[in-house]
Amino acid sequence: MRIQPALGQLVRLLPPSHPLRDDPARLARIALAYRHTPGDPALAERLEHLGAIALAQELLDAPDGAELAQLIATDIARTDAVNAITLIPGDDTWPTALDDLTDAAPFVIWARGNPQHLATADRVTLVGGHEPTRYGRAIANDFAAGLATRSYAICTGTGTGTHQAVATAALAAGGPLIIALPGGIGSAAADVDETVMEQILDGHGCIISEHPPSEPATRLRGMNRNRLLAALTSATIALECGERSDAIQVAGHARVLGRFLGAVPGSVYSPAAGAHRLIRGFGAELVTHVDDVDELVRGVSETWRDLGSWSGKAPTSAVGRRVQ
Numbered sequence: 001m002r003i004q005p006a007l008g009q010l011v012r013l014l015p016p017s018h019p020l021r022d023d024p025a026r027l028a029r030i031a032l033a034y035r036h037t038p039g040d041p042a043l044a045e046r047l048e049h050l051g052a053i054a055l056a057q058e059l060l061d062a063p064d065g066a067e068l069a070q071l072i073a074t075d076i077a078r079t080d081a082v083n084a085i086t087l088i089p090g091d092d093t094w095p096t097a098l099d100d101l102t103d104a105a106p107f108v109i110w111a112r113g114n115p116q117h118l119a120t121a122d123r124v125t126l127v128g129g130h131e132p133t134r135y136g137r138a139i140a141n142d143f144a145a146g147l148a149t150r151s152y153a154i155c156t157g158t159g160t161g162t163h164q165a166v167a168t169a170a171l172a173a174g175g176p177l178i179i180a181l182p183g184g185i186g187s188a189a190a191d192v193d194e195t196v197m198e199q200i201l202d203g204h205g206c207i208i209s210e211h212p213p214s215e216p217a218t219r220l221r222g223m224n225r226n227r228l229l230a231a232l233t234s235a236t237i238a239l240e241c242g243e244r245s246d247a248i249q250v251a252g253h254a255r256v257l258g259r260f261l262g263a264v265p266g267s268v269y270s271p272a273a274g275a276h277r278l279i280r281g282f283g284a285e286l287v288t289h290v291d292d293v294d295e296l297v298r299g300v301s302e303t304w305r306d307l308g309s310w311s312g313k314a315p316t317s318a319v320g321r322r323v324q
Helices: 005-011 024-035 041-050 052-061 065-081 096-104 115-119 134-149 162-172 185-191 194-204 219-231 246-257 274-281 290-299
Strands: 085-087 109-113 123-127 153-156 177-180 205-209 235-238 260-263
Touching: 005 024, 005 052, 005 065, 024 052, 024 065, 024 085, 041 052, 041 096, 052 065, 085 115, 096 219, 109 115, 109 185, 109 194, 115 177, 115 205, 123 134, 123 162, 123 219, 123 246, 134 153, 134 162, 134 290, 153 162, 162 177, 162 194, 177 194, 177 219, 185 205, 194 205, 219 246, 235 246, 235 274, 235 290, 246 260, 246 274, 260 274, 260 290
Parallel strands: 123 153, 123 235, 153 177, 177 205, 235 260
Antiparallel strands: 085 109, 109 205
8 A cells, every 4th residue: 555645754754664664554543543532423434434544644744744743653662662562443452342432432552461351252341439448449359359260351440449459359360451541551650550560561461542652641531541441341340439430430331332230339328329329320230249240241141121321310221232
């Protein structure tokens, strides 16, 4: 394929033997991630009709195109230095479950560790609050370890608290771990526990991001990341969490996407009543043991039922489907 001039300008900044020199479609999707955010229907339509290369051409033809090309080339070098890779739709290890996001699907995914885990047959997302109680940590440990021993890949977020407890327990039980970052992979050292990171890089998991490597984690990027946590897996299980936590946002995306949604109840006296809200108001299945998750994901894996809506009203029934 003949590379158009502006992409050629970017290609010339890469080492002579770099594989991206012969992969303009991947290079174009990388460029799009620097200037566009998925979720714009008009952009998605243009991408479908014009293709990624044409849209990237427009970006590199802009007045700041040379600056953008240099930034991308620098980040590609950083990506190579940490043995990270990029995944785009059509790759063997591209998680096709993300395609359910339609217009909001990522242009590209940066990954470190073993991307084969993204294709693990059964994947479950575990989310919770950043300041769990002793009970919250206990259920995070129990569910992560229990699901890992049953050959589930565990997907979770970053930070201290529930997500770190989930990550540690899943890896200790021998299960693969997938962490979705709220910033670029360059921020992973600040967002992921050092021991967890070492095990992931040893092949026991995968860290992914839809953001360019040089982009730091932000609150907005974290909120956008939540849709990936929901889309990547067959089921989202909300552990102890507040009513306004990220876990509630992940659950909302899971409901809209038609994924299985479960919640582990806590004390009625606890201010961390997010799981109760999901059970009471959004049709989440009450989950008390990993057996319940097995029933959701593997017991009714091909069942479709009425989705209801993410409007604050209870759906008419429990829903969900298994993803690949």
